[in-house]
Ligand SMILES: [Zn+2]
């Protein structure tokens with residue numbers, strides 16, 4: 001059976017990866033001199049709090065238009081889903097699929113994944129540890145990709161300025177969307193995957 | 204004692220630290236996560252790539268990346284133009300996100316990596332390098348050049364429908380910067396750097 005470093009009284013610095021005797025739960029790394037926890041005492045609470053904040057931001061991010069499209073002076077606000085819909089109507093399926101995945105499916109799946117991980121750790125579900133570890137890996141990897149639509153809006157807004165003919169401007173949804181991405185990345189960073197593997201009766 | 208063992212970053216399983224040969228990778232047998240990797244000629248390669256990245260940095264963000272022509276009007280944008288547009292329209296949070304994720308953090312990472320590798324190469328390591336390298340780890344997942352590049356592609360694909368699109372030199376520079384940023388991450392041997400930093404200050 002595998003034994004963890006913690007069971008041997010060793011702690012691993014999350015920044016420089018140095019193993020050192022775990023004197024207390026909060027300590028200073030011998031190598032990089034940064035402070036770190038053996039296990040963050042409130043890792044799950046922080047993760048859940050950031051996840052809920054991100055979920056709350058997800059609502060205005062989708063309800064408010066992310067950009068306004070002016071054609072011949074007529075304003076046409078577009079939310080993320082309306083934007084995807086217009087791509088489908090224009091028969092741009094691959095691009096619609098990328099935008100849908102990056103800006104709608106992935107953020108939602110990420111937040112659901114984080115809630116699942118918090119519950120799995122809280123309930124000490126042992127059967128799903130390898131599986132949960134993989135979920136965490138995916139959630140961590142996907143983090144930055146959700147910014148895609150915000151960057152598209154920033155670039156279109158700066159590029160498409162053809163006076164009265166066509167004009168693109170960013171709209172409030174972009175702000176909420178940025179906040180949602182940042183909050184969900186904080187959530188993923190707050191989660192300590194090692195908690196999944198700690199034994200049941202280890203504090 | 205703590206240098207004789209290594210622990211898995213994801214599940215905390217403890218293993219004896221076997222010296223790795225060049226290009227060998229240590230994987231965790233419990234959760235499958237990569238524990239450490241011995242990279243070939245890490246310092247020299249990283250210095251070369253970081254210098255190339257920094258040379259392309261200023262043109263990459265300030266030269267026009269793409270242009271669009273519609274009804275006789277021509278517009279060109281660079282990354283900085285996107286930022287200026289967001290600031291003019293008072294999208295401060297989005298502008299902050301764009302600035303941090305695509306300009307500030309990639310720049311800090313390249314400079315940090317170059318600074319530390321040069322110090323190691325010239326055998327002039329001191330305490331402050333640890334602080335620098337610790338911040339490098341902290342910024343790891345916040346560089347989003349690759350996402351911005353996908354954003355540019357998506358925006359162009361959408362615009363190509365009604366405007367004439369032109370690719371400019373800035374885009375090539377930006378792609379170069381993006382590749383250098385990815386390659387420094389691949390060539391840099393964290394484990395080796397930390398061991399060197401540690402030995403230098405112990406002596
Ligand atoms: Zn450390």
Ligand SMILES: [Zn+2]
Pocket residue numbers: 211212213214215216231232233234235236
């Ligand atoms: Zn592992």
